[in-house]
Amino acid sequence: MSLLKAFGQALQRSVEVARDETAKMMRMEISPTSKNQGALLIYAMTQPAHLSNFATGSDSDIGGLSQCRLGLDESSRGRFYGTLSSQVPRGGKIEKSGYAGFRNRNRPTLFGNQCWDTTVHPYLALRVRNRLAKKPIAGADKSEHADAGAGSGLRAALHASGPSGPATSRAVHALGLGRKELPGPKFFVNIQTDGPVTSDLFQHRLYLDESKGSNWQTVIIPFNDFVLTNTGQVSNSQVSMMREKIRTVGISSVLDVPVPPSASKPPSKDAPPSALSRNARESEQEEDDWAVDGDLRADDNLDTALRGSKRGATFNFDLGVESVYASPMRGEKALRGASIRGSLFGFPATMIPIRDGLTPGISSRLPVAPLHICGLEESREQWGKADRCGGNWRGGKNNTTRSSLLTANMALDPFEPIVFGAEGAELVATVLPYGLTIHTIGTEEGEDFIGGPEHPRDHQTRGRAFLNPIIGRFANRLPVGKIDYTSASGHSGHLQLEEYRGPGVVLHGGAEGEKENQVDSIVQHGPFDRCYWQPIDTKDSKFFSDAGYASTSNPRGKQSSLIFAIESPDGDSGFPGQLRVETLLALVPGSGSDSVMGKSAGKLLIRYRAALASDGSVEATPFNMTHHWGFNMSALNEQACKAENGTVTEQIIQMYPPPGKPLYHLDIDPAMLATGKMNVTTGEPETFSNPGSHHWDRKDGKRISDGMPANGYDDFYVWGPDASVPQADEIGQIATEATKRMRVTSESAGRSVLFYSNQVGVQMYTAEGQPEHPADPAKSGGLMKQAHRKGGQPDSGNFKRSFTAIEFGGPHCGFLHDRLADMGGREEVLEKGQIYDNWVVCEAFRK
Numbered sequence: 001m002s003l004l005k006a007f008g009q010a011l012q013r014s015v016e017v018a019r020d021e022t023a024k025m026m027r028m029e030i031s032p033t034s035k036n037q038g039a040l041l042i043y044a045m046t047q048p049a050h051l052s053n054f055a056t057g058s059d060s061d062i063g064g065l066s067q068c069r070l071g072l073d074e075s076s077r078g079r080f081y082g083t084l085s086s087q088v089p090r091g092g093k094i095e096k097s098g099y100a101g102f103r104n105r106n107r108p109t110l111f112g113n114q115c116w117d118t119t120v121h122p123y124l125a126l127r128v129r130n131r132l133a134k135k136p137i138a139g140a141d142k143s144e145h146a147d148a149g150a151g152s153g154l155r156a157a158l159h160a161s162g163p164s165g166p167a168t169s170r171a172v173h174a175l176g177l178g179r180k181e182l183p184g185p186k187f188f189v190n191i192q193t194d195g196p197v198t199s200d201l202f203q204h205r206l207y208l209d210e211s212k213g214s215n216w217q218t219v220i221i222p223f224n225d226f227v228l229t230n231t232g233q234v235s236n237s238q239v240s241m242m243r244e245k246i247r248t249v250g251i252s253s254v255l256d257v258p259v260p261p262s263a264s265k266p267p268s269k270d271a272p273p274s275a276l277s278r279n280a281r282e283s284e285q286e287e288d289d290w291a292v293d294g295d296l297r298a299d300d301n302l303d304t305a306l307r308g309s310k311r312g313a314t315f316n317f318d319l320g321v322e323s324v325y326a327s328p329m330r331g332e333k334a335l336r337g338a339s340i341r342g343s344l345f346g347f348p349a350t351m352i353p354i355r356d357g358l359t360p361g362i363s364s365r366l367p368v369a370p371l372h373i374c375g376l377e378e379s380r381e382q383w384g385k386a387d388r389c390g391g392n393w394r395g396g397k398n399n400t401t402r403s404s405l406l407t408a409n410m411a412l413d414p415f416e417p418i419v420f421g422a423e424g425a426e427l428v429a430t431v432l433p434y435g436l437t438i439h440t441i442g443t444e445e446g447e448d449f450i451g452g453p454e455h456p457r458d459h460q461t462r463g464r465a466f467l468n469p470i471i472g473r474f475a476n477r478l479p480v481g482k483i484d485y486t487s488a489s490g491h492s493g494h495l496q497l498e499e500y501r502g503p504g505v506v507l508h509g510g511a512e513g514e515k516e517n518q519v520d521s522i523v524q525h526g527p528f529d530r531c532y533w534q535p536i537d538t539k540d541s542k543f544f545s546d547a548g549y550a551s552t553s554n555p556r557g558k559q560s561s562l563i564f565a566i567e568s569p570d571g572d573s574g575f576p577g578q579l580r581v582e583t584l585l586a587l588v589p590g591s592g593s594d595s596v597m598g599k600s601a602g603k604l605l606i607r608y609r610a611a612l613a614s615d616g617s618v619e620a621t622p623f624n625m626t627h628h629w630g631f632n633m634s635a636l637n638e639q640a641c642k643a644e645n646g647t648v649t650e651q652i653i654q655m656y657p658p659p660g661k662p663l664y665h666l667d668i669d670p671a672m673l674a675t676g677k678m679n680v681t682t683g684e685p686e687t688f689s690n691p692g693s694h695h696w697d698r699k700d701g702k703r704i705s706d707g708m709p710a711n712g713y714d715d716f717y718v719w720g721p722d723a724s725v726p727q728a729d730e731i732g733q734i735a736t737e738a739t740k741r742m743r744v745t746s747e748s749a750g751r752s753v754l755f756y757s758n759q760v761g762v763q764m765y766t767a768e769g770q771p772e773h774p775a776d777p778a779k780s781g782g783l784m785k786q787a788h789r790k791g792g793q794p795d796s797g798n799f800k801r802s803f804t805a806i807e808f809g810g811p812h813c814g815f816l817h818d819r820l821a822d823m824g825g826r827e828e829v830l831e832k833g834q835i836y837d838n839w840v841v842c843e844a845f846r847k
Contacts, residue, residue, distance in 0.1 A: 040121050040326040042249050043104055045078025046415070046457060058082065058100035063089055065314075068100035068253070074777060075455035078321035079131070084185050084255050085314045096256060100317075103190065103250025115194050115245040121326035124221045124249075126189065126206065129320035133214045171234045174227040175257050176205045185253040185317040191226060194245040202226035202241050206251060216322065220330055249324055253317045412555065414519055414532045415456040420604065421558045424589035427602025427844045432456050435469035435529040436564055436583055438629045441753075442636070443601040443844050448787040449753060451630040451767075451803030458782025464508075464529065465770075465781025466805075467798060468629040470583065471508050472528035473568065473575045474828075475626040476716070476763055477812045478506050479673055485815055487620035487829040495622065497574045504671045508628070510573045524566040526573040528625070533564035533583065541565070543582045543609035543835060547729040551584075561586035570616065577618035581610040581625075588731050590843065596700075597745060597752035598847025605731050607839035612832045623830040624810045625838065630767065630803030631753060633746035635788035640748035646773070646788065647801040648766060649708065652745045654701025655762070657719035658738070663697040664823070665689075666716040666761070666811055676817030678718060690715055696764075701743070704766065704804070712768040712801065718761035718811050720823040725758045734758070735841040744804060750847035757840040759808035760824030766801050773799035808840045 044050060051070060058066040068082035086098045107114040118124075171177050176186065187206035192198075204226045209217050223243055228235040412418070417430035417439045430439040437459055441449045452467035453459065459467065483495040501507035509527030517524050517532055524531035538544070538551045541563050551563035561584065568579040584607040590600025608625045612618060632648050634640040644650045657663045667677035667689045679687055681694040685707060688694055693707025694715065704713070719741075728734050735756040742762060745752040755762075770780050773796055777783040780797030788802065789795065814825025830836050 039125070039328065040116065040118065042116060042124075042246075042324040042326060044323040045072065045321050046076055046323070046413075048072060050078075053104055054102050055105050056080075056100070056102045059085075059094065059097045063094050064097035064099075065089070066098060066100050068102070070102050073131075073320060074461075075782070076457040076461045077455070079318065080251060080253070080321055081131070081316075081318040082253075083314055083316055084253060086255050087314070098255030099252060100254075101188075101190065101250055101252030103192070103248045106247065113194050113247050115247050116326065118223065118243045118246055118326040121243075121328050122222055122224070123327040123330055124189065124191075124223060125325040125327045126219045126221075126251075127216060127322040127324075128206070128208070128219060128251075129212075129214055129216045130208050131214055131318040131320050132316060133208070133210065133212075171227045174204045174225050175234070176207075177257060183255070183313065184315045185255065186257060187317075187319060188252045188254060189221060189226075190248075190250045190252055191223075191241065191246060192248040192250075193242040194247045195242050197230070199230050200235070201229050203229050205257075216320065220327065222330075251319065251321065253319070255315070412535070415460070417456060418535075418555055418562065419558045420560065420562075420585060420587045422560045422587045422589055422602065425587060425602030426846070427587060427590070427604065429585075429587060429604050431562075431585060432459065433533050433535065433564065435459060435531065436533040436627075437470075437529075438468040438627060441604065441842070441844065442787075443751075443846050446787060447636045448785060449631050449633055449636070449751065449844070451632050451635075451788060451798055452785065453777075453782025453798065454785045455782060458777075462778065462780075462782040464512075465798065466508055466529065466628045467781045468627070469529035470533075470625065471628050471807070472581070472623070472625045473509055473526060473573055473579070474622055474624045475508060475628075475807060475809050476624075477673055478622075479671075479813070479816075480504055480506055483816065485620075485622055485829055487831050488826050489620075489831055491619035491829075491831060493576055493618065493620060495574055495576070502671060505673060513573065522565060522567050523569060526568055526575075528566070528568075528581075529628075531566050533566055535562050536565050536582075538563065541582060542580055543611070543837075544584050544607075544729075547584070549584060549586050549729075560588070570618065575621055575623075577621035578613040578616045579610055579621070579623070580613065581608070583608050586731065590845075591732070591735075594752075594754075594845060597743065597754065597845035598750065599845060601844040601846055603731055603735060603841050603843045605735075605839060605841050608836065610830065610836040611834065612830060614832060616832070618832070620829050620831045622815055622828055623836055624814075624828050625836070626759075626763075626807040626809035627840070628805055628807050630765075630805040631744050632788060632803045633744055633751045633753065634749045635802075636751065637746070637749035640746060641788075643748065646799075648804045649705040649801060650703060650746075650748070651804070652701045652703050652747065653696055653742065653764070653804070654698075654745075655696040655717060655719075655742050656740045657697055658722040658724070661719050661722070664718040664720075665694045666718055668716075668812070672714070674716075674811060674813040674817065674820065676813075676819040678819070678823070681717065685709075696742075701745070712766040713804075714763075714765045714768055716761055716763045716812055718823050720760050721827070722758070731841060734839065735843065739841075741808070742806065744806070752845040752847070754843045754845065755806065755808070755840055756843070757808045757838075759810070759838055759840065760827075761809065761811055763805070763807040763809070765805040765807070767798070767803050767805065768800060770798055770800045770802065773802075775799040809838075 043053065051072070054070055056068050056070050058064065058068045060066055065085035065087050066083060068080065071079050073079040080102055082100050084098045084100060088094060088097050187208070189204050189206050191202040193200070193202070204221050206219060208219065223241055226241055228238050412433060414434040415432055417432055420429045420431060421427070426443045427441070428443070429441045431437065432439050438450055439452070439456060450468055453462065459469065478497060480497050480499045483497065484492065485494065486492045497506045497510060499506060500511040508529065512527065512530055513525050515525040517530065519532050521532075522534050535553050535555055536551060537553045538549070540553070541551065544551070544563050549561040549563070551561060555562055563582055563584050565580070565582045568581060570576060570578045584605065586605045588603050590602050593599045606627055610623060610625070612621060632646075633651055634644050634648070635646060655663055663681045664678035665681050665688055667675045667679060669675050669689075681697060685692050690709050690711070690713070692709030693702065694717070696702055696717065725739055726733055726736075739756040739758065740754065741757050742755040743752055774794055775797035777797040780799065782797065784796050784798050784802065810824040810828045811820050814820040814823065815828040817825060
């Protein structure tokens with residue numbers, strides 16, 4: 001790291017410290033209080049950038065043979081792994097070997113090292129997993145140390161009077177002294193404070209619950225249970241930890257536990273630390289006692305290890321590490337939904353509130369970074385004020401300063417699911433700001449109708465599998481090259497699109513651009529599924545401020561509604577025109593029962609509105625949004641999932657075109673581009689471009705497997721515009737019998753979803769492009785959700801026919817074919833002064 005960069009980082013940390021201390025004085029805080037503070041994030045390992053904040057070390061740095069690495073696993077969570085060797089090279093100056101570890105780097109400021117104040121947080125919580133553990137054994141006894149916070153054994157030991165003295169008694173529980181254990185790695189948590197003795201290290205065993213096998217678990221350790229050690233042995237004088245000045249937190253893997261004072265001789269200067277401690281003389285000389293590249297600094301007096309070694313053993317270790325928190329209370333519920341959101345270098349400068357949203361006033365203490373337009377030259381914007389005019393939304397001349405618009409704040413981890421629910425509704429949904437991805441939908445604990453990956457970050461790290469994100473600027477397919485278009489009012493323009501996902505085709509908004517999106521900026525470069533959608537306050541919405549739905553830029557706890565927004569620059573993804581796009585999500589209770597589907601559990605609304613900047617030069621641009629969400633209504637039922645092999649082929653689909661309108665199948669060419677031709681779905685199987693049965697509008701619907709084409713379904717069905725659809729904002733007024741368009745039912749599981757929409761058609765896709773089962777998670781969007789692997793399904797990625805994707809929108813290439821103009825194609829070109837306004841409501845039923 002360059003000196004200039006290091007100084008810049010130190011200066012920024014200094015500003016953070018000054019800001020926080022000034023805020024405390026302004027609030028007249030004499031001491032911190034737990035009443036208004038939630039879990040304190042120490043650090044997270046969920047992004048590649050986080051790894052530079054850590055240093056690693058092992059005995060190989062001073063002549064041993066152990067090795068360690070710190071990286072990210074397949075789910076983009078931390079992984080600390082390597083080998084421990086007890087072999088001691090001959091001729092070397094070390095007496096013992098077998099340790100490796102990591103910790104966060106020191107964070108120097110102009111005022112000293114930046115530290116964490118955990119005064120009001122009695123517990124340390126670690127989200128970890130033993131990747132090498134055996135599978136969980138049903139009924140296995142949980143380790144008495146699985147929750148190290150039990151602590152009763154330690155507190156009793158503090159008052160014991162054993163022959164080894166109080167220091168040894170204190171260490172018996174915390175460090176596992178005297179336990180009969182098989183040889184192999186043992187994990188320790190190590191804490192350094194900003195105290196006068198820099199070689200002091202507070203340690204505690206990281207006891208893992210063996211009954212959870214290799215699954216993720218949260219380990220809670222009281223800070224009071226940590227034991228003071230120095231240069232590898234328990235200190236005779238046990239002092240209280242300076243919890244207001246915690247400088248580093250790390251984890252080590254060792255073969256030998258720290259030595260009790262009565263069982264050891266004074267350490268020699270060559271004795272290696274059992275964990276991550278170093279001699280005081282080294283630490284005092286350096287700002288950080290770890291090398292720049294993250295390794296421990298070798299002792300200058302140690303010679304290079306000679307060939308040959310004493311006999312020893314080698315062991316592998318592999319620990320998953322997601323995050324470390326200081327918690328105000330015992331138990332995993334203390335961290336439920338806590339946001340992994342940090343400040344500079346991934347480390348937080350503020351308290352992170354619990355997602356349950358029970359902490360009043362917390363948002364006022366979070367640093368607000370106003371969003372700004374990047375790459376847009378205009379200093380003012382002129383989004384039209386919405387007025388209804390002949391069934392359309394048209395803009396007026398309301399000039400608004402850009403600064404007044406951009407007051408939203410991405411105060412959330414974009415991969416932390418936001419929970420949507422409502423009083424009286426059994427339906428619960430979670431949504432990710434990244435790609436505005438629908439992560440889960442269910443009506444009871446452990447239930448999930450939506451396919452996709454278990455880990456939210458797989459939506460980014462596993463490539464674009466299109467598992468439940470928003471799609472734009474244009475869904476679904478367009479031809480590549482130059483495309484000329486004309487709007488309904490005669491405004492003309494052209495596109496220049498590059499090939500993506502097929503010869504001669506651009507799919508789902510096109511390929512990713514070279515510009516990197518900023519998590520906290522409202523200006524986002526498409527495609528839309530790769531954007532960080534910003535939650536905004538109701539007052540800052542340009543299209544929903546008077547719609548009757550509450551929204552906040554800093555959502556905490558369960559939400560009944562939220563508005564998300566982005567601004568798409570002119571030329572983004574090859575599409576002309578600067579756009580403001582807002583999406584409203586809202587959840588309300590159900591509306592009764594149905595004889596076929598059962599009792600309604602609630603309704604989820606997704607409503608899209610967008611407009612061209614009125615001060616821009618572009619008069620019209622193609623625009624067609626949707627959500628590419630995939631459903632499997634049988635996956636939640638173990639018996640049904642087993643009988644149907646985790647697929648959707650036995651589920652029933654029924655479509656409801658508007659009264660008096662036939663249901664059409666959109667004809668496509670070999671490149672899967674619309675030809676402009678449509679066929680009534682009651683036709684013979686061989687008459688369709690995808691030969692098979694497409695008669696979804698028959699009474700009681702059609703089972704997916706009934707007459708299924710050889711290559712499954714990837715087809716668009718059109719019913720066209722319906723002038724009777726009400727122009728209203730309230731869900732109860734738009735989700736009616738007249739706007740009912742499609743249902744998906746699993747008879748075996750007794751679950752259904754019913755869709756209402758003002759869109760002109762729907763794409764139905766049975767995941768034919770996914771790999772066969774079992775699918776490689778790296779090639780199928782990540783590891784399939786546990787909720788969809790019931791019935792004895794082995795671990796797999798998201799495989800072929802494991803979900804049915806449903807995408808309401810305009811017909812493919814509708815604006816390019818005269819024959820499709822009256823079937824919704826005309827509305828696929830958005831003009832300046834209009835507001836794009838389309839919606840879908842998903843209602844869940846239980847039987």
